[in-house]
Amino acid sequence: MKRFLKSVTGSSLFDDDESRTEDTVYVQQGAKTYTINFPKGDLDSKTIVKDLRIAVLDALGLAHDHSIKLLFSGSHLKDDEALLRDFKVKHGAKILCMASKSKLAPPPSGSSRPSARSTPEPPKKKIIPPMEKIELVRKHITETVLPLVEAFETNTPEDAAKRKDEHHRLSETVLGEMLKLDSVDVDGDDGAEVRKKRKVMVKELHSILERLDKVDKQA
Numbered sequence: 211m212k213r214f215l216k217s218v219t220g221s222s223l224f225d226d227d228e229s230r231t232e233d234t235v236y237v238q239q240g241a242k243t244y245t246i247n248f249p250k251g252d253l254d255s256k257t258i259v260k261d262l263r264i265a266v267l268d269a270l271g272l273a274h275d276h277s278i279k280l281l282f283s284g285s286h287l288k289d290d291e292a293l294l295r296d297f298k299v300k301h302g303a304k305i306l307c308m309a310s311k312s313k314l315a316p317p318p319s320g321s322s323r324p325s326a327r328s329t330p331e332p333p334k335k336k337i338i339p340p341m342e343k344i345e346l347v348r349k350h351i352t353e354t355v356l357p358l359v360e361a362f363e364t365n366t367p368e369d370a371a372k373r374k375d376e377h378h379r380l381s382e383t384v385l386g387e388m389l390k391l392d393s394v395d396v397d398g399d400d401g402a403e404v405r406k407k408r409k410v411m412v413k414e415l416h417s418i419l420e421r422l423d424k425v426d427k428q429a
Contacts, residue, residue, distance in 0.1 A: 233257075235299065237266050237280075239307040241378060244269040253294055253301060260290035262299075266307055278309040279389060286392045306385065340394045340404045344411055347387050351415070355383055359418055363425050377426045384415050384422075391415075 233253040237244045246265045248257055259280070267274055280287040282305045285297055299305070338346070358380060367373040391412055396405045 230301075233301040235262070235301075235303045235305055237269070237305045237307050239266075239270060239309055241375075244307075250301075253299060255295070257294045258290065259287045259292050259294060262287070262294060262305075263290065270307075270309060272309065276309070278307055281306040281308070281385065281388075286389065308382070308385065308389070340396065340398060341400070341407065343390065343394050344404070344407050347390050348411055348414075351384075351387060351418070355380070355387070355418070358383075359421060363421065366425055373426065377422055381419060381422055384418050388412065388415050 231250050232247040233250055235246050235248075235253070237246055244266065246262065246269060248261070248265075263278065263280060264274055266278065266280065267276055270276075270278075272278070282297055282299055282303065287294075287297060287305075362376055362380060367376060391408050394404065394408055396408065398404065
């Protein structure tokens with residue numbers, strides 16, 4: 211999965227093809243990879259995150275208001291108005307997409323007002339402090355994910371398809387934990403300490419991804 215967390219730089223073979231008419235990025239969602247094309251030169255000039263997000267949603271057959279998360283080179287592309295060039299997204303780049311499996315439900319039919327008694331107020335969501343969020347990620351990785359990674363390393367499936375599936379499943383689990391870290395609030399009074407602890411945890415997750423890639427390549 212590390213190959214989906216690194217940008218394709220100016221040394222890419224794609225950049226040497228002066229005859230091409232489009233900029234292409236490759237988006238992996240689940241086991242599938244989608245090809246997204248933009249006019250040549252747009253990635254280095256005016257294409258924004260929203261343009262990419264909408265193109266990916268179209269490729270997935272999802273509504274434009276469906277929630278997806280795009281990851282590139284360890285960054286979460288969540289600011290719709292940000293230029294892709296600011297994230298060093300170039301022609302030939304590989305981007306990871308995480309989307310929910312179910313499509314958005316259609317709006318209810320009819321215009322009648324809902325009854326107050328039939329729509330009870332949902333319970334308030336518990337607010338988890340930033341340091342506790344990071345600790346929850348660390349605990350999940352240590353107690354649940356790492357044993358699975360070690361089992362993958364010591365008992366690597368000989369069948370290529372099974373090996374790819376396990377590699378993909380574990381990598382997505384780790385990336386999911388990265389997204390949790392990305393949502394941690396670092397602007398509080400203990401922001402400096404939170405950032406430091408989060409940085410350490412992110413490095414640990416990257417090292418796990420490297421271990422998974424190593425097994426996949428050596429098998």
